[in-house]
Amino acid sequence: MSWVPTTSQDEEEMLKTIGVTRMEDLFDSIPDAIRLKSWDIPEGISEMAVKANMQALSGKNQLHSLSFLGGGYYDHYIPAAVDALSLRSEFYTAYTPYQPECAQGTLQSIYEYQSAICRLTNMEFANASLYEGGTAVFEAAAMALRINRKRNKIVCHPSMNPTYRKMLDAHTANLDIEIVDGDDPTDAACVIVQNPAFDGSLEDFTELGKQCHEAGTLLVVSFYPISLGLVKTPGEMGADIAIAEGQCLGIPLAFGGPYLGILATLKKHVRKMPGRIAGATNDAKGRRGFVLTLQAREQHIRRTKAMSNICSNQALCALRALIYLSLLGKEGLLEVAEHCHSKAEYLKSKLTFGTIVNTKPTFNEFVVRLPRPAAEVVAALSAEGIQAGLPLNDWKTGDTGDLMIAVTEKHTRDDLDRFAALLESVSCS
């Protein structure tokens, strides 16, 4: 989409047409007392100066450190084609055009994204995406409450990421919802679980899903998209709603995003689903085309009774996830997942100076208890250009020595050997 700026002559003509003399006249109805007197913005500087300024700022970022940070966001390799395609001007816009008469490409990419997510999760319907993983947790809880109208309890399983748990509290602070921790589905609208758990442990929630369904409760499964190359999918576990942070699918790690909220469900619940949905149809001449569908759920039609206030999606990030999944395919995803898992197991085998805290199998992330406070170890290794992982004590979920380490296909054997040696020398000194 091209951006066409207005000229001062255009502006003058427009003002004249509507019968005002100055742009400021348009704001006449705002009382003087609450109007900004000054914007406090410095005079303009040259492009050259701006560039130098921005480069100096971005130079402060440590872009090339060896990172073992995880906790929901992972440093996976992004194939060059993801950038090459998603940066095309047809797609690269902050605004998502949804009008079928001018945005068939965008709508088709959303439709294909939804299809890819359904195949990945073994679920029946996915929406066009949400803002990020934490929003998806809240939206899934709200959706469960709409389906189970007579209940107002949400159960959070201990496997859940504590950041998501906090976000759920924030989102529901002013709502009449009871949030409890545990795994008892009785009288709850849903039980929210996460696989792999926050500490990386793998679980099978099939049995809990059965208990939920016997109690008339929904099972919400938060998943790690890359892990589904290897582990049981939400659909296979009997999930009613599957949610995820989709950053690992071709979206670079950035301080706070933009990331990707994934949400998928079963056909019987689709009318309670939040967000946009693209559908395939035929036009008047019988040609295949794409439109937003099931819009009667949304606020531009349903007003206060809408399913959610989400009326957009993360189209660009969803597109990147689609391109990533399409490039990898079923085999590629399995290979990436296998690399992540086996490299993590290799690193585990090198950390004999600490104790592995997980008692269950893990995917690509695990917790090691070090003989020295993890926060100190992290600070020491940061100086060496290594982000060693997340000290679990920061989340108040572990011992001070507990360090959570995430491994991806990007780590070479040399990286892992070097990291293990440094970790040993720093934590045992």
Next chain:
Amino acid sequence: MFPENLKYTVEHEWVAVNGDTCTVGITAFAAEQLGDITYVELPETGLAGSQGDDAATVESVKAASDVYLPIGGTVFEINEALEEKPELVNESPFDDGWFFKLENVTSSDLDSLMDADAYAAFVKEQDH
């Protein structure tokens, strides 16, 4: 134009009194205004409420509208055929396209409803 044996509401619902129970649907005028109806969300049986409470939702290709309880009562039967064939509401609004049946009805609420002539006049007014 509108069946004489039914009672009508300003929300364009109709009520058929069958002894102690009542059948509820939306009028031909409402169905026509909504356009092709694509989905009807019916209440669960057992839903009890007073006149004016939310009971169902009708979605058409251009809008979604709420259907209210025209009189107080308890839903004891719903028209499950609408789940697969919502177009019955367009095709046969006063017959096969009924929505739900009420028992334990608040009979006095019936007095606030319109007869066919009054409803026809109301619709004529709305149409302008």
